[in-house]
Amino acid sequence: MSEENGTSDTCTPTHEQNPYGRSIVFLGRERSPAFVTESTRLPARLTPGQVLVKVELATICGSDLHTLNGTRTTSQPCVLGHEGSGLVIASAREGLREGQRVTWGVCASCNKCLHCSIGLENKCKTLQKCGHTVVSAAPLFGTYSTHVLCPPGTPVVPLPPALTPTLAAPINCALATMVNALSKxxxxxxxxxxxxxxxxxxxxxxxxxxxxxxxxxxxxxxxxxxxxxxxxxxxxxxxxxxxxxxxxxxxxxxxxxxxxxxxxxxxxxxxxxxxxxxxxxxxxxxxxxxxxxxxxxxxxxxxxxxxxxxxVHNYTAKHLHQAVTFMERHHDRYPFASLVGLVYPLSDFRCAVEAARSGQFFRVGVNPQQ
Ligand SMILES: [Zn+2]
Ligand SMILES: [Zn+2]
Missing domain, CATH: 3.40.50.720 (NAD(P)-binding Rossmann-like Domain)
Structure with a gap:
């Protein structure tokens, strides 16, 4: 809980040079096009508990392909993508500072409701999910975006230097979920x-x-x-x-x-x-x-x-911390880095999706800064 408490002062981000983020916004399969690139003004000040991250790499999870194929429903319009890592550029949360590389949880939880109180923060009654939340409720909460604005209640975990973006990006969905599975x-x-x-x-x-x-x-x-x-x-x-x-x-x-x-x-x-x-x-x-x-x-x-x-569906903060520790300890023993195949610029998102759909790669990456 303590890391979820915001500092008493709000924080002014240091991104005045470019106050806009660029995101892939999913409009729904029945729309043509189904997704568009949109600019969003970055917040001038963060409110307590928020963390603003510049995304270094996102990876395309199979569940996003299900959304784009129509076999999974999600709120619309929303910024897609939930796997990723990045650099904190502004923090209004104790223990996190500008310049830290981090990953973050897919679930933003209240930490107060019944489900949160029994260790099911991933099933919080007021859950917001990265890559699934309508933009009016949580703008910039998806990883196919230059920036992610983590709401209060999102676990944010610093990354050790050994965890390069290709090692780190899939941790916050696939690996953390399997850590939760192992806990059972x-x-x-x-x-x-x-x-x-x-x-x-x-x-x-x-x-x-x-x-x-x-x-x-x-x-x-x-x-x-x-x-x-x-x-x-x-x-x-x-x-x-x-x-x-x-x-x-x-x-x-x-x-x-x-x-x-x-x-x-x-x-x-x-x-x-x-x-x-x-x-x-x-x-x-x-x-x-x-x-x-x-x-x-x-x-x-x-x-x-x-x-x-x-x-088992998703995971909690504890599993995300354990997943980062596991990857730090074992990244030399297994060829995890080879699981991310091609990396596309955000401007080529459509090609990235096609590559992911081909099934040739375990993961296809998206570099939102290109
Ligand atoms: Zn996923
Ligand atoms: Zn809750």
């Missing part, structure tokens, strides 16, 4: 004991690769990662996991042999496989099934195997 995993018996330390990750996208490294570093002796995309599967080994194509899944992973399953692919068809491989008392963490779907849960198997099923 109960302590497993020590290595070498029966039933310990085997995990399955369903999906070899950005979430799946981060999940693999988190599970390995948490002590899992074996992490399987399954995906239909054979090209993606070739990258899995570099991130500590054993690649498995669905064609071989039943042969390679026996029923009842896995302690923990993470679903991060968003495909409801994988649920029955997840339940099959879990041992009695195992844990199934569902993360990717965010688009409307009538996924069938095999409830009898859940009961008879005494399984725990947990849903």
């Amino acid at each position: 995993v109960p302590p497993s018996p020590p290595l070498g004991q029966p039933g310990a330390s085997v995990a399955l990750v369903q999906g070899a996208g950005m979430l799946g690769l981060y999940a693999s490294t988190l599970l390995k570093e948490a002590g899992f002796s074996k992490v399987f990662c399954v995906d239909v995309n054979r090209v993606r599967l070739t990258r899995v080994v570099d991130f500590g996991a054993i690649p498995v194509h669905p064609d071989q899944e039943e042969e390679v992973i026996p029923a009842g042999s896995v302690d923990v399953v993470f679903e991060v692919c968003g495909n409801k068809e994988v649920v029955s496989q997840g339940v099959r491989v879990l041992r009695e008392g195992g844990t199934y963490v569902l993360v990717g099934l965010v688009c409307p779907s009538d996924a069938h849960l095999p409830v009898t198997a859940l009961v008879l195997k005494c399984l725990t099923v947990v849903g």
Whole structure:
């Protein structure tokens, strides 16, 4: 809570040379064009708790593609984008100062309501989300923008120098979400004991690769990662996991042999496989099934195997801090930097979206300062 308290004085930003920010504003799929570039005057003074950041790099998350494709709804008009990092150029928050490189949470929470009080700040009753909030409520709260104005209640976390923009930008969605997923995993018996330390990750996208490294570093002796995309599967080994194509899944992973399953692919068809491989008392963490779907849960198997099923959506400040620490500690052990493919200037946002849609890259970057 203390870092969310604003300083008593408001703060004057040092951006008088160029008092305008440029942002990609989503108008809705039914509009043509669906998004436009707009200029917004930067605030002359910040109110307590606000932090103004100059964005150094944004990355295009799959959920933004869902918005642009119409498979996810969002408030309009809004500045899109939620993954990113940048430089503080003005702060009205204690503990944060101009010149610090930071990342910030996707959720701005009140820290007072029932959900906030039980540790679900990501489900705050007055939640504002970066990249999802109508501009009249939170202007400049999206990362496809030269600037992000973090509202009070947004976790803002300083970045260590080792975390370059390509390492840092995806932390505040994909990695922090998987840190939250890992927090749902109960302590497993020590290595070498029966039933310990085997995990399955369903999906070899950005979430799946981060999940693999988190599970390995948490002590899992074996992490399987399954995906239909054979090209993606070739990258899995570099991130500590054993690649498995669905064609071989039943042969390679026996029923009842896995302690923990993470679903991060968003495909409801994988649920029955997840339940099959879990041992009695195992844990199934569902993360990717965010688009409307009538996924069938095999409830009898859940009961008879005494399984725990947990849903995870976004994360809280604590998970974002842990994600930054994890990346600082392990960025030399895994090729995280290679996950961001091409980087486009903000003026080429349309091309950046096309590149992201091609599926050739785990992430495509947008440099808002170009
Ligand atoms: Zn995301
Ligand atoms: Zn709240």
